[in-house]
Amino acid sequence: MKKIIIALGLIVGMTSCNSWLDEEPKSVAAETFYNTEAEAAAAVLAPLNKLRTGYNTMNFPGMQEAFSDYAYGRGSWEPLSQYQGLNTTNISRANAVWTGLYQSIRDCNIAIARLPQAASLTDAKKNAYLGELRFIRAFDYFNLVRLYGACPLRTDENMSKYNLAKSSVDDIYSYILADLLFASANAPEISRIAGTPNKYSALSLLSEVYLQLGKYSEAASAAKQVIDSGKYSLVSVSTVRDFDKIFGVNVNNSTEEIFYLKNDNSANGNGWEYVMLCAHPSAKINGQKMYGAGGWYGIYSTDTNSFISEWDVKDLRKDFNLLPFNLGLGFNTYLMVKFYDTSAPGPSGAGNDFPCIRYPDVLMVYAEAITKANGAPNADAMEKLNMIHRRAYGYAPTAASAVDFSLADYSTTDKFMDLLVKEQGYECMNEAKRWMFLTRLGIAKTQIKKIKGIDVADKHMLWPIPETEFNYNEALDATKDQNPGY
Numbered sequence: 001m002k003k004i005i006i007a008l009g010l011i012v013g014m015t016s017c018n019s020w021l022d023e024e025p026k027s028v029a030a031e032t033f034y035n036t037e038a039e040a041a042a043a044v045l046a047p048l049n050k051l052r053t054g055y056n057t058m059n060f061p062g063m064q065e066a067f068s069d070y071a072y073g074r075g076s077w078e079p080l081s082q083y084q085g086l087n088t089t090n091i092s093r094a095n096a097v098w099t100g101l102y103q104s105i106r107d108c109n110i111a112i113a114r115l116p117q118a119a120s121l122t123d124a125k126k127n128a129y130l131g132e133l134r135f136i137r138a139f140d141y142f143n144l145v146r147l148y149g150a151c152p153l154r155t156d157e158n159m160s161k162y163n164l165a166k167s168s169v170d171d172i173y174s175y176i177l178a179d180l181l182f183a184s185a186n187a188p189e190i191s192r193i194a195g196t197p198n199k200y201s202a203l204s205l206l207s208e209v210y211l212q213l214g215k216y217s218e219a220a221s222a223a224k225q226v227i228d229s230g231k232y233s234l235v236s237v238s239t240v241r242d243f244d245k246i247f248g249v250n251v252n253n254s255t256e257e258i259f260y261l262k263n264d265n266s267a268n269g270n271g272w273e274y275v276m277l278c279a280h281p282s283a284k285i286n287g288q289k290m291y292g293a294g295g296w297y298g299i300y301s302t303d304t305n306s307f308i309s310e311w312d313v314k315d316l317r318k319d320f321n322l323l324p325f326n327l328g329l330g331f332n333t334y335l336m337v338k339f340y341d342t343s344a345p346g347p348s349g350a351g352n353d354f355p356c357i358r359y360p361d362v363l364m365v366y367a368e369a370i371t372k373a374n375g376a377p378n379a380d381a382m383e384k385l386n387m388i389h390r391r392a393y394g395y396a397p398t399a400a401s402a403v404d405f406s407l408a409d410y411s412t413t414d415k416f417m418d419l420l421v422k423e424q425g426y427e428c429m430n431e432a433k434r435w436m437f438l439t440r441l442g443i444a445k446t447q448i449k450k451i452k453g454i455d456v457a458d459k460h461m462l463w464p465i466p467e468t469e470f471n472y473n474e475a476l477d478a479t480k481d482q483n484p485g486y
Contacts, residue, residue, distance in 0.1 A: 054100010131187030268346025459485025
């Protein structure tokens with residue numbers, strides 16, 4: 001077995017794949033669970049598993065990529081690329097994301113409430129596990145607040161209360177910051193096993209949250225701690241296929257990995273369904289079938305999209321991300337092929353990991369944050385962007401190259417941000433990061449209009465709160481609390 005599954009032998013009492021894939025908090029008295037190291041470890045795996053089965057499937061990345069400026073949805077995913085809000089099918093997908101995130105939060109809350117009473121663990125051990133759990137909870141809420149806006153803030157202190165009104169966006173962000181500050185101070189320096197968060201996962205997410213809130217100096221400081229730690233670096237490449245050393249199905253813990261959701265292709269149901277969504281049954285990479293079980297090709301791009309057509313063909317990322325293929329829509333279409341698994345045994349059997357936070361993300365957060373904090377880009381900000389750009393052309397990331405951007409050409413914040421917006425799209429393509437990047441900058445509507453010629457409806461900017469939440473949570477009123485347009 002691969003990925004985190006390999007490492008589970010390190011945890012007492014977990015001897016099979018199902019220990020990771022099926023583990024969740026047990027319905028037993030607190031005094032008989034969360035008392036040992038193995039039980040504390042299981043407490044962290046439980047909410048991660050909820051992310052794997054809810055957020056990690058095809059719903060969240062599929063919807064995010066269909067929203068992006070460089071890609072389109074096909075079939076039932078096509079309405080997402082029309083930007084008029086969610087239809088019935090995609091509301092169901094959004095509901096599944098909501099449910100998966102709140103289930104993960106629930107599992108975090110149970111463990112966070114119980115672990116402090118664990119008599120057999122030292123305070124340092126308890127705090128380390130609590131740091132991991134509070135990172136996961138912050139990750140969950142950061143996605144919820146960006147996707148749905150104000151929502152119920154369920155915590156370890158109110159988890160027995162089902163009827164709960166929405167908390168303000170400001171209150172949710174305050175809670176996220178508190179969790180991440182605790183996690184960055186207490187989570188392990190190094191991940192206990194592949195896939196569990198550590199101190200630098202927390203600092204990386206903290207930098208993103210600060211950037212979201214316009215706290216630029218704080219964002220730069222948190223990102224710089226990750227950069228200065230020396231624990232992460234860009235993987236060097238010299239050919240298109242060298243990017244498989246970063247995103248390939250057999251990669252585990254590259255030097256770019258900060259927080260990934262781990263997947264396994266040993267059996268259908270253990271892997272990442274999204275890869276099937278991107279694949280076509282007849283598509284081949286290096287002479288092999290793109291996806292072992294076929295493909296739904298629900299996400300694609302086209303050479304008539306200006307973001308794609310303006311992409312330099314010498315940039316190795318272009319050929320790595322896009323495979324020219326006639327999907328039945330014409331000969332100018334591309335499959336999104338960053339992730340592929342020739343041996344995947346079924347729709348949800350891909351072994352590629354979901355790269356939620358990579359080192360390039362931190363470099364770009366730092367470059368943007370220090371630029372906005374100072375009022376203009378400096379040499380350090382440009383160097384961080386050049387590191388990513390050099391690698392894209394096969395040069396060593398940390399040495400000056402012939403493709404370097406010049407600070408003199410991008411000396412204002414606006415010019416630098418235009419450059420960063422382009423580089424972020426090319427670097428993070430198909431990683432479910434683009435839409436929320438554009439919405440954070442407040443340019444989603446203008447970018448979609450510029451690239452696709454479509455006016456984005458206001459209702460499209462937030463997802464609807466699920467109807468079931470109004471049916472069972474009596475503190476919410478659908479006539480007042482539903483997001484606009486739904």
